[in-house]
Amino acid sequence: MKILFIGDIVGEPGRRAVSELLPRLRRQHGADLVIANGENSAGGSGITPKTAEEIFAAGADIITSGDHLWDQKEVTALLQNESRFLRPLNYPQGTPGQGSVVYQASNQAPVGIINLQGVTFMPNLENPFVRVRAEVERLRRKTSIIFLDFHAEATSGKTALARMLDGQVSAVIGTHTHVQTADEQIFPGGTAFLSDAGFTGPHESVIGREIEPVIKRFLTLQPQRFAVATGNVKLQGAVVEIDEATGKALKIERISEPIANPS
Numbered sequence: 001m002k003i004l005f006i007g008d009i010v011g012e013p014g015r016r017a018v019s020e021l022l023p024r025l026r027r028q029h030g031a032d033l034v035i036a037n038g039e040n041s042a043g044g045s046g047i048t049p050k051t052a053e054e055i056f057a058a059g060a061d062i063i064t065s066g067d068h069l070w071d072q073k074e075v076t077a078l079l080q081n082e083s084r085f086l087r088p089l090n091y092p093q094g095t096p097g098q099g100s101v102v103y104q105a106s107n108q109a110p111v112g113i114i115n116l117q118g119v120t121f122m123p124n125l126e127n128p129f130v131r132v133r134a135e136v137e138r139l140r141r142k143t144s145i146i147f148l149d150f151h152a153e154a155t156s157g158k159t160a161l162a163r164m165l166d167g168q169v170s171a172v173i174g175t176h177t178h179v180q181t182a183d184e185q186i187f188p189g190g191t192a193f194l195s196d197a198g199f200t201g202p203h204e205s206v207i208g209r210e211i212e213p214v215i216k217r218f219l220t221l222q223p224q225r226f227a228v229a230t231g232n233v234k235l236q237g238a239v240v241e242i243d244e245a246t247g248k249a250l251k252i253e254r255i256s257e258p259i260a261n262p263s
């Protein structure tokens with residue numbers, strides 16, 4: 001089984017990259033399942049039913065999120081009604097939405113998907129290490145194929161969590177920093193790992209935003225409006241191949257593809 005994962009989709013350019021490139025990438029890699037992080041898909045901050053629909057229409061099966069979850073108030077509709085949408089697992093009990101799902105396509109083994117958020121240099125959610133351990137145990141009663149999007153800032157935390165789950169899940173792929181790392185590997189127990197998938201959107205930017213206002217903010221320490229940038233649009237992510245019988249990863253490959261006219 002092959003899972004194609006797409007890193008944080010940023011704004012209209014990011015959604016355009018997904019619409020333009022995903023159908024071909026899906027075919028080219030023979031992906032059985034497509035998971036995309038959509039936390040920045042609405043104007044660069046948050047997600048709405050409309051931007052989610054665009055991502056699903058382009059061929060994504062599941063959308064994950066992260067710390068920008070609440071930026072658009074329409075997200076409540078997704079949290080309440082959309083079974084293909086995940087929020088980070090480690091919110092308190094009673095938070096709307098779901099932190100994991102078992103995806104079952106016809107003629108295919110079930111796949112458990114978990115969305116988790118880090119707590120280092122990020123809002124203080126519940127301990128991701130503790131929460132994910134219990135969730136993996138629960139999901140493993142249903143399937144040995146488990147994919148985790150760990151939305152987190154600190155590389156050490158991402159690596160440690162993935163090492164903790166080595167042999168328990170098929171893949172741990174990090175999101176949030178918007179910078180694709182070159183550390184893709186398969187750990188000894190069979191868990192594929194990449195500490196950050198990168199982002200899908202305009203790369204002539206500071207992690208997706210226009211350059212000048214970001215520099216100005218660092219220089220003056222005053223708030224600025226950060227518009228989504230426009231140039232050099234790319235889709236970034238990874239493809240993981242998994243042995244369906246054991247749930248162990250066989251291969252992980254990074255993806256970084258420009259759109260036809262990335263300007």
Ligand SMILES: [Fe+2]
Nearest residue numbers: 066067068176
């Ligand atoms: Fe984030």
Ligand SMILES: [Fe+2]
Nearest residue numbers: 008039040176
């Ligand atoms: Fe993001």
